[in-house]
Amino acid sequence: MFIEQVINGLTLGSIYALFALGYTMVYGILRMINFAHSEIFMVGAYIGFWVLSSLPVFLPGFLPAYFLAVFILAMLGAGLLAVVVERIAYKPLRHASRLAPLISAIGVSIFLQNLIMLTAGASSRPYPEKLPLEQFNFFGAQVSSLQIFIFGLAVLLMFILTLFISRTRLGKAMRATAENHIVAQLMGINVNTVISLTFIIGGGLGGIAGVLNGLYYGSVKYNMGFLPGIKAFTAAVLGGIGNLKGAMAGGFILGIVEAFAAGYISSENKDIFAFVILILVLLFKPAGLFGEEVPEKI
Amino acid sequence: MKNLLEVEQLQVSYGKIAALNGISLYIEPGEIVAMIGANGAGKTTLINTISGILQPQKGSIKFKDELISALPAWKIARKRVVQIPEGRRVFPKLTVMENMELGAFPEKDGKMVKAGMEKMYAFFPVLKERKNQPAGTLSGGEQQMLAIARGLMAKPELLMIDEPSMGLSPVLVEKVFQIIKEINKQGITILLVEQNAKKSLQIAARAYVLETGNIVLSDTAGKLLGNELIKKAYLGEH
Ligand SMILES: Nc1ncnc2c1ncn2[C@@H]1O[C@H](COP(=O)(O)OP(=O)(O)O)[C@@H](O)[C@H]1O
Ligand SMILES: [Mg+2]
DSSP, X not given: OHHHHHHHHHHHHHHHHHHHHHHHHHHHHHSOOOTTHHHHHHHHHHHHHHHHHHSOOSSGGGHHHHHHHHHHHHHHHHHHHHHHHIIIIIGGGTTSXXXXXXXXXXXXXXXXXXXXXXXXXXXOEEOOOOSOOOEEEEXXXXXXXXXXXXXXXXXXXXXXXXXXXXXXXXXXHHHHHHHOHHHHHHTTOOHHHHHHHHHHHHHHHHHHHHHHXXXXXXXXXXXXXXHHHHHHHHHXXXXXXXXXXXXXHHHHHHHHHHHHIIIIIOSTTTTHHHHHHHHHHHHHOTTOTTOOOOOOOO | OOOSEEEEEEEEEETTEEEEEEEEEEEOTTOEEEEEOOTTSSHHHXXXXXXXXXXXXXXXXXETTEEXXXXXXHHHHXXXXXXXXXXXXXXXXXXHHHHHHHHTTTOOOHHHHHHHHHHXXXXXXXXXXXXTSBGGGSOHHHHHHHXXXXXXXXXXXXXXXXXXXXTOOHHHHHHHHXXXXXXXXXXXXXXXXXXXXXXXXXXXXXXXXXXXXXXEEEEEHHHHHHXXXXXXXXXXXX
């Protein structure tokens, strides 16, 4: 039971962590909470759903390439949608009060939910099962091939992201922009490009999280982003919003807490724990676990 | 092209508050030009407008005969019009080395960046010792060195330095002015903005005196050092 919950927690945590990165990256660059990110996740899940249900697997041996295509399309679609949302709904408000883009984001969120509800239907749809499912025994606990896949993909993506942000020229430009837009421009950095890149990456990871969520729970629905969105946002706040490693750690912590709550306390009320954590963090450690600043000497 | 930079009738305001009331100035290639003026005179406003961070209401800025006053800040920086901002403003969470790499952001050739960095380390050995430290943990003087090094990494044609001596000890002030002279000898044109009039006039070829958004005097630095008004108002002599 214990190991089983750890495995469930890591699986959930993988999804929350990938999802949380989008909240934290956008916050880091624009100091804004992108409430529409939960709908980017949902649209990503739908892109995966459409590709999986319309595109046949040509040959059994093509399965890895097939899934690679599914994830790349979901990632690109979600990433591009995130950029378009930024250009239309946030960029014109960049110098307005902080509340304005927040309200705009909520508007985008409602719009995207309704758009998908009207075009794809209001009811839940089953997610195509094209991954061969196998169960393994791991120290007496059951672990499925899907769980291993979700965890492995999430860790791989987080590893690549970490390398990109810490090592590459553009990654450094992103961190510089997060610290100070004006000084970043003085370095010859086009801040608008960096912001777009942030939305592409954050949105793309959110889209992949959406597909993984669809595969794991076996369904998609127009409002599927709402609850996981609050949990991923909680994960970002828990880790210290704006901090990438914090979002990753926060996602896994939240996944494990939820899995244990579901397993040992009550599976019906498992969703409450994210809210409890969110409130506790905001009350007692609003900077989050990793949110401390480097002291600035003058 | 006679002048590297030509500013004409520049008017800049913050909302309704005017900060520059139609000022004109020029900088010839290879010069050190000082812009002296009290706190609030509009010196930072001028530099930020040349850099493209602020948009002028009226007037023009030409760099090498090209109008740059309508360009975004990042494009102006890529024309090698480089600013070392007031109060240093390094990226505190990034390491010393990353700060320097960002100075050379437009340069995509990693080897060139490395070579530039080695040159800076030779110039400022303390930065080499601290290269993996977050810039925010450096002392004020070290941060100023880093800000200068970061600016030089961009291979500037015009380097605008905003109050480099602010908050530094007299020994460090001396050192910073030495460095500025040295940089200039290597062929970089400099616009030096300072409240420390004496030191600036000692190293500059020419200078402008800015008072509440107007240029009230301009002459060779030598003549201004001997000017009675300047002596009274800016050099603390009676
Ligand atoms: N962001 C701002 N908003 C409004 N007024 C400003 C701003 N920055 C500077 N000012 C005003 O513009 C004038 C010139 O300021 P500044 O260029 O910073 O002077 P200096 O650099 O010479 O000390 C001052 O009166 C200052 O109060
Ligand atoms: Mg100033």
